[in-house]
Amino acid sequence: MIRFEYVTKIYMRGARPALEDVDVTLERGDFAFLVGASGSGKSTFLKLVLREERPTSGHIHVAGRDLGRLASWRVPTLRREIGAVFQDFRLLPNKTVYENVAFALQVIGKGKRQIENTVPETLDLVGLGGKEKRMPHELSGGEQQRVAIARAFVNHPPILLCDEPTGNLDPATSVGIMRLLDRINRTGTTVLMATHDENIVDQMRKRVIELRDGRVVRDQVQGVYGLETV
Amino acid sequence: MRLTFIASEVWQGLRRNISMALAVVIVTFVSLGFLGSAALLQMQVANLKSNWLSKVEVSVFLCPEASNRANCASGPVTTAQQDAIQQVLTTGAVGDLVKQPIYYESKEEAYDYLVAHDKDGYFSQSLTADDMQPVLRVKLKDPEQFQVVADATQNLEGVDVVVDQRDIFKTLFLVLNRATLIAAVLAAVMLLAAVMLITTTIRLSALSRRRETTIMRMVGSSKTMIQLPFMLEGAIAATLGAVLSIVGLWLTVHYLVEDWLASQFKTVDYISASDVLSVAPLMVLIAVGLSAIASLVTLGKYTSA
Ligand SMILES: Nc1ncnc2c1ncn2[C@@H]1O[C@H](COP(=O)(O)OP(=O)(O)OP(=O)(O)O)[C@@H](O)[C@H]1O
Numbered sequence: 049m050i051r052f053e054y055v056t057k058i059y060m061r062g063a064r065p066a067l068e069d070v071d072v073t074l075e076r077g078d079f080a081f082l083v084g085a086s087g088s089g090k091s092t093f094l095k096l097v098l099r100e101e102r103p104t105s106g107h108i109h110v111a112g113r114d115l116g117r118l119a120s121w122r123v124p125t126l127r128r129e130i131g132a133v134f135q136d137f138r139l140l141p142n143k144t145v146y147e148n149v150a151f152a153l154q155v156i157g158k159g160k161r162q163i164e165n166t167v168p169e170t171l172d173l174v175g176l177g178g179k180e181k182r183m184p185h186e187l188s189g190g191e192q193q194r195v196a197i198a199r200a201f202v203n204h205p206p207i208l209l210c211d212e213p214t215g216n217l218d219p220a221t222s223v224g225i226m227r228l229l230d231r232i233n234r235t236g237t238t239v240l241m242a243t244h245d246e247n248i249v250d251q252m253r254k255r256v257i258e259l260r261d262g263r264v265v266r267d268q269v270q271g272v273y274g275l276e277t278v
Numbered sequence: 279m280r281l282t283f284i285a286s287e288v289w290q291g292l293r294r295n296i297s298m299a300l301a302v303v304i305v306t307f308v309s310l311g312f313l314g315s316a317a318l319l320q321m322q323v324a325n326l327k328s329n330w331l332s333k334v335e336v337s338v339f340l341c342p343e344a345s346n347r348a349n350c351a352s353g354p355v356t357t358a359q360q361d362a363i364q365q366v367l368t369t370g371a372v373g374d375l376v377k378q379p380i381y382y383e384s385k386e387e388a389y390d391y392l393v394a395h396d397k398d399g400y401f402s403q404s405l406t407a408d409d410m411q412p413v414l415r416v417k418l419k420d421p422e423q424f425q426v427v428a429d430a431t432q433n434l435e436g437v438d439v440v441v442d443q444r445d446i447f448k449t450l451f452l453v454l455n456r457a458t459l460i461a462a463v464l465a466a467v468m469l470l471a472a473v474m475l476i477t478t479t480i481r482l483s484a485l486s487r488r489r490e491t492t493i494m495r496m497v498g499s500s501k502t503m504i505q506l507p508f509m510l511e512g513a514i515a516a517t518l519g520a521v522l523s524i525v526g527l528w529l530t531v532h533y534l535v536e537d538w539l540a541s542q543f544k545t546v547d548y549i550s551a552s553d554v555l556s557v558a559p560l561m562v563l564i565a566v567g568l569s570a571i572a573s574l575v576t577l578g579k580y581t582s583a
């Protein structure tokens with residue numbers, strides 16, 4: 049589903065690589081954590097998957113596409129296969145919960161009927177049934193992140209990328225979000241989550257890919273956050 | 279769904295940036311007003327030209343009884359000389375340029391004309407018919423060919439001087455052409471201002487909706503879908519400005535030119551309100567073009583991946 053072949057990313061000529069010789073494969077339906085200190089290259093990894101950035105060298109394949117050969121006008125079709133969730137939620141403050149989720153379908157030209165069917169269904173899935181008419185500021189942080197997840201997942205993409213989705217949430221709320229991501233993963237969606245949160249990684253016992261200074265230093269099935277330091 | 283969605287985005291964008299949108303409307307209104315005025319002024323000049331030039335005649339003044347000019351040193355024009363001059367004006371290449379017949383005004387006729395128009399009797403008392411010059415009044419098929427006729431007759435025996443009334447109009451046309459030029463230059467400056475303002479508006483609009491466009495890019499919205507609302511906003515504001523300036527010009531021409539000017543000075547043909555309508559499509563086209571240029575130079579930077 050996602051394959052990095054010896055990928056190196058150097059943002060500015062002469063700078064230290066943000067990613068170096070990264071060689072990682074995620075199969076369909078995988079759930080993996082991307083961990084590492086701040087600046088280790090986690091967000092860069094996700095941006096490369098979304099083709100927000102392009103690698104300096106190496107090849108990237110996502111959802112059957114060779115991103116190096118993907119014409120820029122085809123990038124939107126790639127992004128329709130990927131849901132993305134961020135630490136800062138990125139909701140539209142002047143739209144209701146329902147409208148925020150519907151927006152993602154409207155802007156890719158989906159029909160009215162499909163929107164009316166899938167939006168409530170997705171809001172139920174993330175546990176926000178009954179809160180459709182709330183505005184984002186009337187929701188807790190956890191609820192706002194659920195809206196963001198609903199928006200990312202409403203088009204049922206095969207891949208879900210999460211960049212520190214629990215970064216702004218307390219531990220209890222974070223657990224709820226993790227349960228939700230796990231449920232989404234069980235529908236067959238590949239989930240890749242960048243995080244700092246040791247507790248979550250340790251609890252979930254999923255695959256852990258650890259980056260240090262842009263290099264993969266660990267790729268462990270059912271790992272914990274910081275194996276070496278234990 | 280797509281259309282209603284885009285329409286609602288456009289509407290929200292216009293409402294959110296209402297003052298900028300109004301600024302775009304006003305600037306396009308003023309700049310296209312100048313442009314339209316320049317075009318109409320030029321049309322009026324063309325009208326005047328065809329109006330007056332067709333009335334223009336070349337007057338070949340023949341030698342009078344007493345003249346101290348070099349051309350007439352040999353005395354008043356003789357019948358033979360006059361026949362030779364007529365001959366030149368009616369035959370050959372020059373004859374082809376001249377509307378036949380040529381009108382001959384004798385010195386007696388010239389005197390009668392003077393008496394009839396000199397109510398105080400000042401001139402008619404002190405002058406006699408012999409003081410007047412016989413003259414050949416020549417109308418041209420193409421008034422611009424004055425020089426050819428003048429050259430052919432100027433140096434003939436018995437000709438005093440060749441006068442073209444067109445000289446009188448030259449100054450007037452010069453003034454009108456300058457006015458057109460000034461209006462055109464002002465229009466160009468204003469159009470530049472319009473492009474820059476529309477560019478700024480679209481940029482601000484794009485920046486103020488960065489959140490939306492970021493999300494749109496993330497969920498795989500096409501470039502067209504992302505940029506169209508901004509383009510439409512610019513185009514709508516600019517078109518509104520164009521429509522306002524068309525209405526303004528129409529009212530000006532209708533009330534100022536057709537109703538007032540035409541009743542004050544009846545001798546010439548004036549541009550009409552329908553002339554405004556004939557330049558209207560061009561003005562709208564220019565407005566849309568301006569906003570399209572502004573969109574192109576702006577949007578790539580602010581909404582692309
Ligand atoms: N747009 C950019 N231009 C230049 N350098 C960048 C850019 N984005 C990231 N970097 C650099 O690349 C390196 C990796 O950054 P990245 O954002 O991927 O780290 P991260 O692991 O996500 O960190 P954090 O945990 O703080 O989010 C850093 O040294 C950063 O300064």
Ligand SMILES: [Mg+2]
Pocket residue numbers: 090091092211
């Ligand atoms: Mg990051």
